[in-house]
Amino acid sequence: MSDTTRTAALFGLVFAMIALTGFMQSWNVALFILNMGLISAIMALGVNLQWGFAGLFNVGVMGFVALGGLAVVLTSAAPVEGAWSAGGWRIVIALLAGAGTIVGTVMVRQRMAKGRARTIATLSILVVGFFLYRGIFDPAVEAVEAINPALQGNLGGLNLPVLLAWPMGGLLAAGVAWLIGKTALGLRSDYLAIATLGIAEIIIAVMKNEDWLARGVKNMVGLDRPVPYEIDLQNTSSFVNRAEGLGLDPATASSLFVKLNYSMLFTVVLVIIFVMAQLALKSPWGRMMRAIRDNEVAAEAMGKDVTNRHLQIFVLGSAVCGIAGAMMTTLDGQLTPGTYQPLRYTFLIWVMVIVGGSGNNLGAVLGGFLIWFLWVQVEPMGLWLMEMITVGMPEGSGLKKHLIDSAAHMRLLTMGVILLLVLRFSPRGLIPEK
Amino acid sequence: MTGNPYQDDRGNKDATIANPKGGSDMTPAMGTGKEMNTTDAFLVGDSMTGGYGKDGPDILHDCTIAVNPGEIAVIVGPNGAGKSTGMKAVFGMLNLRQGSVRLDGEDITSLSPQDRVAKGMGFVPQTNNIFTSMTVEENLEMGAFIRKDDFLDTMEQVYGLFPILKDKRNQPAGELSGGQRQQVAVGRALMTQPKVLMLDEPTAGVSPIVMDELFDRIIEVSRTGIPILMVEQNARQALEIADKGYVLVQGRNAFTGTGKDLLADEEVRKSFLGG
Amino acid sequence: MDLFNALVALSNFVIIPAIAYGSQLALGALGVTLIYGILRFSNFAHGDTMAFGAMLAVLITWLLQSMGVSFGPLPTALLALPFAILGTMALVLLTDRVVYRFYREQKAKPVILVIVSMGVMFIMNGLVRFIIGPNDQRFSDGERFIISVREFKALTGLKEGLAIKTTQGITVVVAIICVALLFWFLNRTRTGKSMRAYSDNEDLALLSGINPERVVMYTWLIVAALATTAGVLYGLDKSFKPFVYFQLLLPIFASAIVGGLGSPLGAIAGGFVIAFSEVTITYAWKKVLKYAMPESLEPSSLVQLLSTDYKFAVSFVILIVVLLFKPTGLFKGKSV
Numbered sequence A: 001m002s003d004t005t006r007t008a009a010l011f012g013l014v015f016a017m018i019a020l021t022g023f024m025q026s027w028n029v030a031l032f033i034l035n036m037g038l039i040s041a042i043m044a045l046g047v048n049l050q051w052g053f054a055g056l057f058n059v060g061v062m063g064f065v066a067l068g069g070l071a072v073v074l075t076s077a078a079p080v081e082g083a084w085s086a087g088g089w090r091i092v093i094a095l096l097a098g099a100g101t102i103v104g105t106v107m108v109r110q111r112m113a114k115g116r117a118r119t120i121a122t123l124s125i126l127v128v129g130f131f132l133y134r135g136i137f138d139p140a141v142e143a144v145e146a147i148n149p150a151l152q153g154n155l156g157g158l159n160l161p162v163l164l165a166w167p168m169g170g171l172l173a174a175g176v177a178w179l180i181g182k183t184a185l186g187l188r189s190d191y192l193a194i195a196t197l198g199i200a201e202i203i204i205a206v207m208k209n210e211d212w213l214a215r216g217v218k219n220m221v222g223l224d225r226p227v228p229y230e231i232d233l234q235n236t237s238s239f240v241n242r243a244e245g246l247g248l249d250p251a252t253a254s255s256l257f258v259k260l261n262y263s264m265l266f267t268v269v270l271v272i273i274f275v276m277a278q279l280a281l282k283s284p285w286g287r288m289m290r291a292i293r294d295n296e297v298a299a300e301a302m303g304k305d306v307t308n309r310h311l312q313i314f315v316l317g318s319a320v321c322g323i324a325g326a327m328m329t330t331l332d333g334q335l336t337p338g339t340y341q342p343l344r345y346t347f348l349i350w351v352m353v354i355v356g357g358s359g360n361n362l363g364a365v366l367g368g369f370l371i372w373f374l375w376v377q378v379e380p381m382g383l384w385l386m387e388m389i390t391v392g393m394p395e396g397s398g399l400k401k402h403l404i405d406s407a408a409h410m411r412l413l414t415m416g417v418i419l420l421l422v423l424r425f426s427p428r429g430l431i432p433e434k
Numbered sequence B: 001m002t003g004n005p006y007q008d009d010r011g012n013k014d015a016t017i018a019n020p021k022g023g024s025d026m027t028p029a030m031g032t033g034k035e036m037n038t039t040d041a042f043l044v045g046d047s048m049t050g051g052y053g054k055d056g057p058d059i060l061h062d063c064t065i066a067v068n069p070g071e072i073a074v075i076v077g078p079n080g081a082g083k084s085t086g087m088k089a090v091f092g093m094l095n096l097r098q099g100s101v102r103l104d105g106e107d108i109t110s111l112s113p114q115d116r117v118a119k120g121m122g123f124v125p126q127t128n129n130i131f132t133s134m135t136v137e138e139n140l141e142m143g144a145f146i147r148k149d150d151f152l153d154t155m156e157q158v159y160g161l162f163p164i165l166k167d168k169r170n171q172p173a174g175e176l177s178g179g180q181r182q183q184v185a186v187g188r189a190l191m192t193q194p195k196v197l198m199l200d201e202p203t204a205g206v207s208p209i210v211m212d213e214l215f216d217r218i219i220e221v222s223r224t225g226i227p228i229l230m231v232e233q234n235a236r237q238a239l240e241i242a243d244k245g246y247v248l249v250q251g252r253n254a255f256t257g258t259g260k261d262l263l264a265d266e267e268v269r270k271s272f273l274g275g
Numbered sequence C: 001m002d003l004f005n006a007l008v009a010l011s012n013f014v015i016i017p018a019i020a021y022g023s024q025l026a027l028g029a030l031g032v033t034l035i036y037g038i039l040r041f042s043n044f045a046h047g048d049t050m051a052f053g054a055m056l057a058v059l060i061t062w063l064l065q066s067m068g069v070s071f072g073p074l075p076t077a078l079l080a081l082p083f084a085i086l087g088t089m090a091l092v093l094l095t096d097r098v099v100y101r102f103y104r105e106q107k108a109k110p111v112i113l114v115i116v117s118m119g120v121m122f123i124m125n126g127l128v129r130f131i132i133g134p135n136d137q138r139f140s141d142g143e144r145f146i147i148s149v150r151e152f153k154a155l156t157g158l159k160e161g162l163a164i165k166t167t168q169g170i171t172v173v174v175a176i177i178c179v180a181l182l183f184w185f186l187n188r189t190r191t192g193k194s195m196r197a198y199s200d201n202e203d204l205a206l207l208s209g210i211n212p213e214r215v216v217m218y219t220w221l222i223v224a225a226l227a228t229t230a231g232v233l234y235g236l237d238k239s240f241k242p243f244v245y246f247q248l249l250l251p252i253f254a255s256a257i258v259g260g261l262g263s264p265l266g267a268i269a270g271g272f273v274i275a276f277s278e279v280t281i282t283y284a285w286k287k288v289l290k291y292a293m294p295e296s297l298e299p300s301s302l303v304q305l306l307s308t309d310y311k312f313a314v315s316f317v318i319l320i321v322v323l324l325f326k327p328t329g330l331f332k333g334k335s336v
């Protein structure tokens, strides 16, 4: 079997499975899998840029995805009335003061000669800066969070079209990635893994606790949509007529229609990012990236340039994850910081990349669809399996109940097994890099 | 990218997750399938051909080295000639494509390095030949790892041979000078009470005085009946004490003879001993 | 000003909890550092190994309790600990046999092993949730306090109270025993020394006749014991919840790296550095300052530098600062 037919067959298989879901379960589920599959594929593309093409180990994907989600709120939500005057500006000033403190510290350390004077200067800048920051920040936050706390208590956003939030998500993620990359890349060796692991947890902690930002764990619901609302469609007579013409009830039809709209939007984004990634990697820049990856001697001779290129690709890859994160939050229509978990948003993406084929963009896309499909479908399959296993057990047996209740956890097990099997028997992934 | 996907780390150098230090990339010997039997000696690497990795280029070409009890055999040659590679091949740290290694008449071509240690071979590699984070005494203890009997006598012998080590016994070996490290390295290899000792440039980076002393010690060891196979950069001096000399060029035996013969040979002198 | 009461409050809210937490982190970090030193990769499954060990201890504790066995004033879980350790040892040895050994034979690069450990992490995580579920489980019994606030006040007549939980006391004692045993093993026994030799220089270890498979096996056994102990102590002190163990990965990695990866001494130091920073920076100092400062200067706010939700941020910032100034960690590990 040639490479192309193999690739086509694999993709065909995945889409056939999704279609089968449509026929056997419901088209709503199938489209849900398809939409999240599209988003997963984009995330996998981002990680593949970093790991596949530059060997950068990013275990903080979750953080960038969450930043994308935050960008949706900050871009598309309506500004909360009075929040900016109540304390919004003071929060900005406080944050600037905080940033200024760090910049000041770094500058003092660069300018002044080593010694006690420098230590004292550093410490005093840090202490004064910290209290200044907290002094402005705390009352401002209190003021903002006091505004209609049951429904708001945050600053709100810029009230821009929600589609703009997607590139904004990319930008936000890129900015944070640049900061991390700047500190964690290019010393004698990197420490990107631990840095990303930590920063992702911090991003989630900030999003959970800073209510003024996006209401923290109180969640932002009812975010803007780039597609029509189901209820509006159901109240449009032309739509209802068309649905009935197809033999569908309006509720199902509207839900399918909305999901299809999303599918099309996401497909457009996926195609754009995929084509750009392919073009970039075929360009001299991409060839250089791979040369660095594959040939350490040349890489060391290039010295600082390697660090810069690693930084570039790390920022790009993270931006792609940010875009995907923004798309996901748009699809959900809500931002719920409590639901971001590393297993789901970092390590599962890694499974997608490794299973699909590190270093191959098509592989990453395939991995995204396939692993997402399994992630969703293993649960019902596990339940079915457990029911088969326990069929002989007496009704009301504790073990039977436990097995059936625990079936939901089968998916983690399954993902681990799949990852290990692929790593062992097809270490280059399903669609290997050429 | 290497041929083996499991060894493809994509240039990652993230030391927070992957420890770059102290690992091994050698491929242990698994037999050659092409036996050779051209000479006879106590230890022979017979007509060895092979290189590094699964499909790396051949470094050794039909190369033979051998040594007998009571003898010192010396391998000399230009940098990159394959001297160290030859030593590794004899010790089973290389997967050969052709040739045999025999010890005391027994074919050991397919034995792993550990098994060769158990058979009584001792080896001091050219680089990374001590445990830097462990004390001198612990280095010697590790040398005696396979011994079940009491090795304190041997340790005393080693200390007798290299008195400076006794003073530094509780210092981490990584904090010693280059010459002292070489002594630790040789001492470690002697701790097994080997039947044959292989030394790869034991005098590398050592001052002339210490070098003379090391040579004296090596002769002393050899007098106890242990055959010594050694690679040397200081060709002239080494050939003077050698019973047998091998000149390797590009992985081939260029000249072979007694140390004296080689020293007297016009061509060897011109090309390898600087006139 | 009342320095006595200030000191008591400081001990009660900062020093004692930080020592207990630091001991737990240190035990966890020791496992990570051993794997890093000897198997040469960072084991992402370590948090879940701890969870698995703790889960076994919980189940065995329940079993013992149902049989009416108790350990007097001490938690029954301590009786269960040895069995849990054996179970965890069996699991990690099986994992090594089925999963990791193949990659050693292939001479796989460490970073590949890191990815492999992600797979193992998924499996262990799923296994634990499958067996015991994702919820909180309490399994500590026996006396709750070595000394309670009320007893302390009655004893000393001070206004401020001091409590030492039994679990805190046990944590420290068990941690000291574990660390002493480990160091004795690594520095005094032949096998321990061979493990250090293998970590230092694998090729030379082979040339000395050290059997790598034995070294690896002992490493896993020790790591299983350490991970289970750390997991059980943490669970006794707080409570057992699988997800929390997964989250412990960050402070544990941070401890190991701050101390210097590959250095056991560093892992312990790192554990305490991280624990003390987390606790001091997220503690509301008002109570202590109220006693320590003249009345006129008494703080009106809580004097909490960061809310407790940011404790991960603290580990992380400490980590970055240490790496910027001392790239090999406090105790000169294998270089980062």
Ligand SMILES: Nc1ncnc2c1ncn2[C@@H]1O[C@H](COP(=O)(O)OP(=O)(O)OP(=O)(O)O)[C@@H](O)[C@H]1O
Residues within 6 Å of the ligand: B052, B056, B059, B077, B078, B079, B080, B081, B082, B083, B084, B085, B086, B126
């Ligand atoms: N680990 C290795 N992997 C691949 N090639 C190697 C390796 N070690 C050495 N070589 C190659 O094998 C050839 C011979 O090297 P070797 O170390 O045997 O030379 P040598 O004669 O010992 O030189 P020197 O006098 O500098 O020690 C060289 O071309 C070198 O590049």
Ligand SMILES: [Mg+2]
Residues within 6 Å of the ligand: B083, B084, B085, B126, B200
């Ligand atoms: Mg050499």
